[in-house]
Every structure is written in structure tokens, then in C-alpha cells.
Amino acid sequence: MALTFALLATAFVFVCGANDGAALLALAVRHREVPPYAVLAVLLAAVAAGPALFGLTVARTFTDRLLDPTDRRGPLVVLAGVTASLLLVGVLTWRGVPTSITLAVLGGLAGAATGAGAHTAWDTLGGVLVIAAAAPLVGGLLGLLFGRLARRLPTTSRLPVVVRLAHLAAFSGQSLAYAANDGQKMFAVVGVGLASLHGTAGMRTPHWSVLVGLAGVFGAGALFSLRRMARGATFGLLPARPWRLVSAELASAVAVFGSAGVGTPVSMTQSMAAGLVGAGASQGVRRVRWQFALPVLVAWLVTLPASLLTGLVMGGLLRGVT
Template identity: 35%
Template sequence: MDHISFLVVAVIITALAFDFTNGFHDTANAMATSIATGALRPRTAVLISGALNLVGAFLSTEVAKTISGGIVDDSLVTPGMIFAGLIGAIVWNLMTWLVGLPSSSSHALFGGLIGAVWVGAGQHGVHFDKVIEKILLPALASPLVAGMAALLATYLAYRLTARSRDKAVTKGFRFGQIASASLVSLAHGTNDAQKTMGVITLTLISAGALEHDAGPPVWVIGSAGLAIGLGTYLGGWRIIRTMGKGLTDIQSPQGFAAETAATTVILTSAHLGFALSTTQVCSGGILGAGLGRKMAEIRWGTAGRMVVAWCVTLPAAAAVGAVAAGVVVHGGTLGTVLVGVVAASAAAVIVLLSRRNPVHSENVNDGTSVAVRPAAAAV
């Protein structure tokens, strides 16, 4: 217990807060298409997803090890740097949630950590070869692979059922969607909860509470799984609307194809230690499913905004993490408190802004736009 200082406790709490935002930010990855097609009721969908995220957290720790000892040098990292990196990730998650933009929580976390460690420990504190191998290359390949798989699966689904009764086919694929969406939730818990496990483990290593190259303790696995599960149950309705209705008009065969393709990519990569963005994989699957159905409308403007957000996420979170690290590393406890207060204030403002144009389980399928109304229009 001698190693558990105020700063270490603050980092662990902040890491679990990030995990919570990751949950509601990424609920759409698993359940957006099932909600959009009516395969599951919105509240039922997020309950199933939250429970399976918790279960998935216990299936593997390979991604956690990639983060705790892969992309940064754990011998140079301090709890203050990790705290600053988490602040960058949380702020970006909340900003993109506000505008209903499916950006990558994973890349927000990686960017925040890279920016904070670069400022706090210098350039040599970041393993850029691992960043390229484990993060950037999978980020380029995974949505393309998921998209191609979903496109082919969608094409085959419509060809094989072309002469079948529409109602029977729809009912069958909706049952299939329940299974495939559940698997995406399980995969999300396996992949994304591990990122918080890795951050907490890295903190404990940097504080001397764990040995170098140690894996996450059981209590870390359980708390990370619970935090992401609770966040998922809260339901990131704004992003669910964008992914379910904003990219293309999804039918049940497409939803099943997109979810199955995404699950395969995520689970395979998680066991190989690749820290994928589940948002990018699932979005690629949805676009592929849209392209696989004849006459389906693809909203390329929305897709383009998402791609821009993907490109901006890592450097934007890195910038926030770098600024926060400059304050925390040189300001000590006072700097940590100051950064925490500023971040909490920013989060409160974002939540208040979201109430001007609320999206919830009752209206999530009503439209595609979640733009925040100007103050004058909200009156």
C-alpha cells in the first residue's frame, strides 16, 4: 500500500471514468443496427450489451499488455503522465459524443498517452515502432477488412434469400442480429475494457506496485469490465442514431452481416494483441453492408466526417494530453487538481449543451441529425 499515493488513486479513478465514457460512446458499435432495424428494443439492447461487455473483459489480456508495456516505455512513465493522457482521451470522447460523431475511443486514449509521455519523458518515452505496428497499421486495415467481409456477406444473404418470403427472412435475420450484436458486445468488452486495464496496470508498474511486464490483476480486470458495462448500459444514444440511421438505411440482413464481420475482426485481433478501434471496424462493416445491397443509399457526407474525425482523433487527444502533462508534471498535486477541475468543468458544459437537443431511447430512431442547437433556438 506504500506505493498507492493520491496521484495513483486519482489515475485509477480517472481511468475508470474513461472506461465509462468508452462504454456509452461505443454502445453504437454493437447495437446501432439492431436498434435501427427493430431487432431489439433500445433499452433491452443496451442491457444485453452492458452485461456482455462485462463478461468479455475476462476473456483476454493481450491488448492490456500491449498498452501497459508496448506503446510507451513503462520505466519512464509516471502516474502524472498517465493522468494527463486520460484527461485528453475523456475530453475528446465527450466532445465527439456531443455531436454524435463515432470517433475512436481507443485512438483518443492512445493519443492522450502518447502526447503526455512525449512531454513528460521525451520522445524516447514513446515506442513509435509499436505505435505503427499495433495501432496505425491495424487502423488502416481493419475497417477495410470488415467492410469487404460485410459487403460479401450482404450480397450473399440477399442472393440466397431472393425467392424466400420477406417476413420469414426478416424475422430470421432479426434473430440472427440478436446473436451477432451480442457477439459484438462480447468482443467490445474483450478489446476495449483491456485498454483501461492496461492503463491501470501501467500506473501500478510506474508507481512500483507491480513488476515490469506484469499483467493486470483480477481486481483491475473486474473493475474495468464493470465500468465499461455500466457506461454501455447508459446508452450513447446520439452516436447510436448516427451509426444506425446516419450512414445508410440498414435492413436486417445487412445488420447481421455487418455485426458478424465486425465480431470476427475484433475477436481475432484482440487475441493477437492488436488494439483495434471497434468504432472503425463496426463503421467499416456498416458501410460494407450498405454497399452490398442494391439501390442502398450511402450518406457519404456523414462517412466523410467520420473519417476526418478518425484522422484527427489521435493528434487532437495527444495535444490535450501534452498540455495537461505540462501542468501536472511541473505542478505536482496542485497541477493535478487544477487539470482535474478544468476537465470536470468542461465535461459539465458538454453535458449541459447536450440537453438542448436530447437524444434518448424513445427518439433514437427518429432522425439522423444530432447537431447542437444554438442557445437562441433552444429557448
Template identity: 30%
Template sequence: MPPELLVLSIVIIVALAFDFTNGFHDTGNAMATTIATGALSPKAAVTLSAVLNLVGAFLSVEVALTVTNAVVNIQDSTGAPRPELIADGGELLLMIILAGLVGAILWNLLTWLFGLPSSSSHALFGGLVGATMAGLGAGGVKWVGDGTKLDGVVGKVILPALLSPTIAILVAAVGTWLVFRITSRVADKYRESGFRWGQIGSASLVSLAHGTNDAQKTMGVITLALIATGHWTDLHGVPFWVKLACALAIALGTYIGGWRIIRTLGKGLVEITSPQGMAAEASSAAVILTSSQMGFALSTTHVATGSILGSGVGKPGAKVNWGVAGRMLLAWGITLPAAGLAGALMFWLGSLIGGLAGPLVVFAILLALSGWMYAHSRRTRVDSRNVNDEWVEDVTQRTLPTPTESKKAGSRR
């Protein structure tokens, strides 16, 4: 196998691995509240979410084209790919993409380990921006568009990151307040049972919306790698096999279920009820679908978390765990720079080693660190059996049940 084809294969494998981590990292965005209220069993919820993520991935390519065209400044003045990026079988661009993906996966796994619902999208963009700056300088990043529309990293990534959670909080808060206002004379048990059916429908819509936004980000990355090696030349299209592979990868990740993050969103942020859950999920779906149609590569995690916070603010007498919310906000704030730094370090390391050995060493580092984090996670397991256990704040296990609690949960099955 020619070296450039081997590196391309590694990049595609790592991209699909990122898509898989995106799936289990973001399952909670759609299903955390549904699981927390008992509207669906944990396994049924992740299965439904996986199927709808698979379907949603085929509904649009606007976000995929954003990733292909709005991060790395790949075009020259004629609109063709820049020669230095596709020279030598696309070696430079492939190294940038690989380094960016590794930075994103490592951040995804680290935040998953601590049960923090940070943004997979921002991890990806941070990793790509950091690797691009390391390889091409700041000018290699497409920061803004041509001035006639919102484009580039600022218009398609940063602005949606700032606006989307704020909008979601407001919409969910107003929706929750209206729900409880309108149903104030309905007995709690009837209100809960009635809204659980609505929750299933709204959670399904969020899963569909997640597929239309997040699966496409990996489609854009793989398409960028194919452009680098000359296997694809259309900057406004995505190969069908790429769509299929990415849809399957994110669906499988969603089915595995990111139980640590589901637990944080469902039990650690707000003690949520079915009306709140339905309001939160409906708000998330509306914001995500609108943004996907406009090509904004927003963070579905930010939107879903903002909606859950809004549902807590909008319910009279509800309590929000602001300590957990504060840790989430901290993770949000450092995701882009942390993933960017990791992407830059991976690029520098791969370039320093050079040749075929560079990408192989970076790939080996990814495997080693991922394996260590997975092994560490087994010390305090969170799964479908204990995801709904009572939330206990602890100095050493802030967002997770203790091993004793996990055993008790397992024995109850």
C-alpha cells in the same frame, strides 16, 4: 494519505472514468443496427451488451499487455522499469498517464456530444503518446518493436487502424451481397423476421468481442500506474482486482448507452435492414476477435462503422449517407493528434504547477469541462425514447433530433 498514493488513486479513478466513457461511446458498435431494425428494444439491447462486455473483459489479457508495454518505453536495457519513470514514487510516469487519460476522456465526450462515433482506443493512445512526448521527448514513445514482430505504436496501433476498417468494409459488403443473393426469392417480411434472430446473436458476439478488446486497454493503463509506484512488477500480467474493476466500469458505461452515437450509426449512416445488420455485426465480431487474440489494440468503432458502410455498399439499391460518413472520417483522422495535443497540454500544465497541486488542477479541469459538456448535451436530449426517430439533416443539429422531436418522442411512450 501520502501524496504519491493520492495521485495513484486519482489516476485509477480517472482511468475507470475513461473506461466508463469507452463503454457508452461504443455501445452503438454492437447494438446500433439491432436497435434500428427493432430486433431488440433499446433498453434490452444495452442491457445484453453490458452483460456480455463484462464477460468478455475476462477472456484475455493480450490487449492489456499491449497498452502496458507498447506505448511508453518503460524498460531499460536490462528489461527493468526505467529509473527516471519510477523515481519519487513514480511521479513522472503517473503524470504522463493522468494527462493522457484526461486528453482521451475530453475527446470522447466532445465527439459523443456531436454524435460522432470516433475511436476511444485512438483517443487513449493519442493522449498517452502526446503526454509521453511532452514528458520524455519522442524517444520516450515505443514506436516500433525489435524488428522480429509487429510491436510498438506503429505495429500494434497504427497499422491495425489503417487495415481493420478496410477489411471490415470488404467482408461486410461481400457478406451482405451474398445474403441478398441467396435469399432473393424470399419475401421481404419473412427475410426481415428471420434475420432479426440472427442479428441478436451476431450483436451479442460483437459485445463479447468489445469486452475482450476495449476493457483491457484500461487494465493496461492501471497496471502501468501500479508499476510506476512499485505496487506491481510483472510486465506480463494484470492484477485480478484491476480486471474486475475495469470490467464493471465498461459494463456500466455500456448499460447507460451512448444514445447519440447509437442514433448516428443506426439511422444516420445507412437505412439498415436485418440482413444488413447481421452481416455487419458478424463481420465486426470476426475482425475484433481475431485482432484481440493477436494483441492488436484496434478501434472497435472503426471496425463497426466500416462494417455498417460495407453493408450499405453490398445491398443492391441501398443508400449510404456519405455526408455523415465524411464527418466520421474527419473525426477519425484528427482523433490521434487532437487527443495527443490535449494530453501534452495537460502534462505541461501539471508539470508547470508541480507537486501534488499539478495532478489536482488537471483533475479539476477534467471535472469542469466534463460537466460543461454534459450540461450542454441536455439541451438536445437523445435517449431510448427518440433514438429511432426519423433522421433529418439540419444545419444546426446535424446528427441529433431537435428538442421538438425529442418531446414528441417522449410523449409517444
């Protein structure tokens, strides 16, 4: 059981890096004003420091609010639900289409718990989904606002320096927002694995050494998938312009940070794509390449029901052997 959970957690963190991390880096390196290793270091530092800086409130939504933390079958349900989400997200990531691993995990856990006959807090899931749906809308509106404000900035000889600093600040905020919210699904899976190793229910706070290792696996996944993600649909949404990209980074950071404040997991990739659309639309809706939005939208719409059904199957198999 412990070995299985260790392998699952490693694979899950790697896929999170390949989907979420690669999407964040692919946007950041399009600036070309800051070395790629610098933005990678910022992202990994934020991930490793996430629990110390922000606690595990969002992580506990997966383990304590959605499921029954006292159920001894909890680790097996998490095992089945996360496996279901990995199957789906792995296929989409391989095709270069970033989707919401958060939605996939929520659907997989709910489906696995239901299939296994365990408690599922459907009211909690419904509330989370409402906020998760609102976050991209907020990101899009903020991208539109920041894009319009950026157009009013005067052109001076110092503008390249200002853009570089704004990019670093925006990406740092985005990385911290990810660690405070979307990235906490990794802490939840690893924490449940640690609790299972110690024979307890619920989740345990990962030690700093575990978090450093987690950040390393996450970074490996991000680098592995970076080129494929950079060629994907999200980054064809609009031509790269420095202030548009900074506007999208700021918009997604604010939207995701705001959701973390109420302990609700939302998708950074969804908010980021919406921020890109909003930033592009600030110069006219024709600036957005809407044909690239379709595969992203389809991936989002498919993720939750597909992971829920897959989780039901996995939970049913779990019920049959326990």
C-alpha cells in the same frame, strides 16, 4: 494519487460506454426483433468476462509495449495521456459522432510520454496504427461480402426467426470482439490504477468485483448517450434493413477479433461504420448516404493528431511539476 486515478478510471470507462457502448447498442436496437435489455445484458456480460476469456494481451500493448513498464512515472504518464484523450472524445461524443477512443488513447499516451521526457516506443505505435487503419478496410470488405451473401437467402415464412437468431449471434460476436480488443483499453487504465494503488509499476489484473463495477459504469455511459448516438452521423449512413445491420455486425466482429489475435488494439466503431458502408454498397453505392460519412471521417482523421498534441501539452505540464 489513488483517488485521482479512481476518478479518472471511472470517467474513462463512462466515456467508453457513452462512445463505444452506445454505438454498439444503437445499431443493435435498430433491429427491433430483440428487446434492448437483452442486447445490453449481452454486451455487459462480455465486458465483465473479457479478461477471463481473452486475457490482457491487448491491454498490455498500451501499458507495456507503448510505454516503459518499469518507469515509475508510468502512472502519471497514463494519467496525463488518458485525460488528454477524454477531453477530445468527450466533445465528439457529445455531438453524437463516435470516434476511436483507441486512437485517442494511443495518441494521448504517446504525446504525454514524449512531453514528460519518458520513453515512447514509436515503432510499436507505427505498427499498431498500420493494423488499426487496415481493420476498417477489412470490415468494409466483409460487410460488402456478407451483404451480397444475405441477398441470396431465400424468402420463407421462417425468415423473421432466422433474422432474430442471426442478430443475436452477430451482436454476441461483436460484444465478445469488443471485450477481446477495443474494450481492453479500459482494463489497461483500471489495471494501471490498481498497480499505482499497490505502489508498483505496470498494470494489475482487475478482480472480478472490479470488472462487474466497470461493466456497470460502462452500461450507464451507454444508456446515457444512446439516444444522442442513435441520431448521430454513423447511423444515417444507410436505411435500416435487418440483413444489412447483421452483415455490418458480423463484419466488424470478424475484423476486430482478427486484430485481437495479434495483440493490436483497433477501433470497433471504425470497423462497424465501415461494415455499414460495405453492407449498404452490396446493393449499390447509391444506397449509402455519403454525406453522413464526412463527419465520421473527419473525426477519425482529427482524433490522433489532436490527442497527440493535447498529450504533449499535458506531458509538458507533468514534466514541469515533477
